[in-house]
Amino acid sequence: MGHQDKDERVILTTCICSGDHVKKWNQKMNKVYPVKIIANTSIAPNTWLLRCNRMWEFEAGQVVGISFHPDDEPRLYSIASGTQHHEVWILYTVKPGGLLTPQLSTRNKGDTIYMTDPFGNFVCREDKAVWIATGTGIAPFASMFFSGQHTKKKLIQGSRSKDGLYFHDFFYSELGRDYQPCCSRIGEEGCFRGRVTDYLANLEMIDAEIPYYLCGSAEMVVDVRDLLIARGVPFERIMAEIFF
Amino acid sequence: MKDLIGKEPLFGKTLSELEQMVLKLEMPKYTASQIADWLYKKEVSSINAMSNISKVHRDKLQENFVFGLSDPVKEQASVDGTKKYLYRSHVGKFIEAAYIPERNRNTLCVSSQVGCKMGCLFCMTGKQGFQGQLSAGEIVNQIRSLPERHQLTNIVYMGMGEPFDNLEGVMKSLEILTSDWGMGMSPRRITVSTIGIIPAMKVFLENSKAHLAVSLHSPFEEERRKLMPIENVYALPQVLKTIREFPLGKQRRTSFEYIVFKGLNHSARHVKELARILTGIRCRINLLYFHPIPDTPLEAPTDHIMQEFKEALEAKGLTTTIRKSRGQDIYAACGMLSTRELQKKNGQ
Numbered sequence: 348m349g350h351q352d353k354d355e356r357v358i359l360t361t362c363i364c365s366g367d368h369v370k371k372w373n374q375k376m377n378k379v380y381p382v383k384i385i386a387n388t389s390i391a392p393n394t395w396l397l398r399c400n401r402m403w404e405f406e407a408g409q410v411v412g413i414s415f416h417p418d419d420e421p422r423l424y425s426i427a428s429g430t431q432h433h434e435v436w437i438l439y440t441v442k443p444g445g446l447l448t449p450q451l452s453t454r455n456k457g458d459t460i461y462m463t464d465p466f467g468n469f470v471c472r473e474d475k476a477v478w479i480a481t482g483t484g485i486a487p488f489a490s491m492f493f494s495g496q497h498t499k500k501k502l503i504q505g506s507r508s509k510d511g512l513y514f515h516d517f518f519y520s521e522l523g524r525d526y527q528p529c530c531s532r533i534g535e536e537g538c539f540r541g542r543v544t545d546y547l548a549n550l551e552m553i554d555a556e557i558p559y560y561l562c563g564s565a566e567m568v569v570d571v572r573d574l575l576i577a578r579g580v581p582f583e584r585i586m587a588e589i590f591f
Numbered sequence: 592m593k594d595l596i597g598k599e600p601l602f603g604k605t606l607s608e609l610e611q612m613v614l615k616l617e618m619p620k621y622t623a624s625q626i627a628d629w630l631y632k633k634e635v636s637s638i639n640a641m642s643n644i645s646k647v648h649r650d651k652l653q654e655n656f657v658f659g660l661s662d663p664v665k666e667q668a669s670v671d672g673t674k675k676y677l678y679r680s681h682v683g684k685f686i687e688a689a690y691i692p693e694r695n696r697n698t699l700c701v702s703s704q705v706g707c708k709m710g711c712l713f714c715m716t717g718k719q720g721f722q723g724q725l726s727a728g729e730i731v732n733q734i735r736s737l738p739e740r741h742q743l744t745n746i747v748y749m750g751m752g753e754p755f756d757n758l759e760g761v762m763k764s765l766e767i768l769t770s771d772w773g774m775g776m777s778p779r780r781i782t783v784s785t786i787g788i789i790p791a792m793k794v795f796l797e798n799s800k801a802h803l804a805v806s807l808h809s810p811f812e813e814e815r816r817k818l819m820p821i822e823n824v825y826a827l828p829q830v831l832k833t834i835r836e837f838p839l840g841k842q843r844r845t846s847f848e849y850i851v852f853k854g855l856n857h858s859a860r861h862v863k864e865l866a867r868i869l870t871g872i873r874c875r876i877n878l879l880y881f882h883p884i885p886d887t888p889l890e891a892p893t894d895h896i897m898q899e900f901k902e903a904l905e906a907k908g909l910t911t912t913i914r915k916s917r918g919q920d921i922y923a924a925c926g927m928l929s930t931r932e933l934q935k936k937n938g939q
Contacts, residue, residue, distance in 0.1 A: 566720035
């Protein structure tokens with residue numbers, strides 16, 4: 348899960364929901380920790396990288412909940428940093444009118460926010476695999492990459508333009524030919540011109556024996572999954588994580 | 592949400608929202624209850640027909656609001672009596688509601704979102720992607736503008752979209768449907784179905800009295816996550832733990848929806864595991880036939896598979912029913928009709 352906000356996730360404080368009830372559930376079910384922001388930097392138009400103190404162990408591919416107050420319902424984000432990093436990295440885009448990200452983007456070094464324990468099962472344990480992401484859907488794969496899980500992995504990263512290929516330089520230098528950036532805008536040097544689905548559709552052969560991990564919008568996940576299935580990949584070999 | 596001429600609909604507002612609204616318009620507070628009465632209890636469809644509200648106040652309302660009802664734009668009738676209605680949403684796309692008459696009850700299956708973000712492998716709605724949330728008014732309108740609304744006995748939130756990904760709209764719609772000031776329906780006649788978004792499910796369990804249905808489809812996490820990406824975030828054991836921890840009482844029911852895919856999720860191993868994971872939960876399993884959708888790698892089960900699986904589950908003490916397939920001649924699978932309309936609109 349790359350990011351969630353007003354229009355892309357559940358809004359839990361409806362007019363008929365008792366705030367006290369929600370708080371009780373949160374206190375009971377979600378352990379939240381205060382964490383200090385180390386840095387909060389704009390890395391591309393409308394996209395930010397939040398760096399915080401790390402409080403727990405996690406597996407690359409897991410998510411955390413973030414809130415401004417311990418009683419608020421946390422919003423979920425994939426961790427983008429590696430398991431050996433001393434910091435936690437969260438990649439997010441600012442949604443105008445959103446409940447969390449416009450405010451989050453104004454928080455500075457030293458400010459406190461709240462995070463849950465990490466959770467989720469979008470983890471890649473296979474030796475060989477293909478990772479496919481668009482937008483902030485790159486976060487779980489960035490975490491796997493920075494955790495040293497990138498050997499024998501191919502990464503296909505899609506965006507409209509090159510500035511949306513987050514962590515591009517790291518992937519490019521480490522993965523070489525196993526990194527395929529795709530940009531739908533004309534004139535982006537070093538990128539396949541088109542969407543990730545166009546790239547996959549143009550491949551002469553698709554290896555049906557290895558697992559495919561997808562992360563991005565529902566549209567991307569469904570389109571890529573349909574294409575892979577049509578090209579002979581059994582659905583059992585396709586794992587997906589979605590924004591919601 | 593506003594209409595094309597920039598006016599907000601009244602239909603879909605809760606009593607507390609109406610109270611805030613009348614205060615803002617400098618009307619007496621009791622006007623809110625009168626408006627709620629006209630919106631949800633009486634068969635009118637214009638602000639002008641709200642005859643116990645003064646002309647001055649009606650004019651004021653008309654300056655700022657529209658009534659907000661919207662008739663279905665298309666209807667399809669199956670030979671088995673099932674009807675599918677297509678409604679236009681405020682985002683200009685289509686949503687579906689399916690009316691399913693049976694001997695003892697008449698059920699309406701309503702949509703909660705335009706499209707869906709959840710990306711389940713077996714779902715046609717997911718292929719549309721996500722196009723917008725439905726407002727409470729748009730959800731309740733599927734019921735209020737249904738030609739058969741007077742025969743309706745049950746409502747299920749099992750149409751397009753994941754209800755708990757639109758918690759605000761769904762909870763408000765439940766409030767309108769079940770409140771004394773609203774439509775006054777019994778919450779025992781309403782079921783909300785989810786794939787298991789735990790935080791929203793907790794809010795629903797705590798704040799509504801309607802029944803809960805959970806889409807299960809496999810008792811094995813590894814298998815379920817290949818069918819339903821949500822498993823990667825909210826895993827089945829945590830979903831079941833949440834249900835176990837919440838006392839539902841005697842009146843309220845949990846059911847598990849289980850689509851059967853030929854050769855995939857109906858083995859003896861599945862029976863054994865279902866019996867194990869559902870131990871201690873007072874529930875019912877509803878087995879559903881998979882309706883094949885275009886380009887799917889999944890197959891529909893035979894009648895024999897369904898019957899055998901049902902008997903095996905019952906032998907383990909699990910209350911199990913087979914849901915009859917209805918409306919197969921009218922794009923029965925959820926999302927098929929609206930996807931067809933969307934494709935037509937996009938010229939595909």
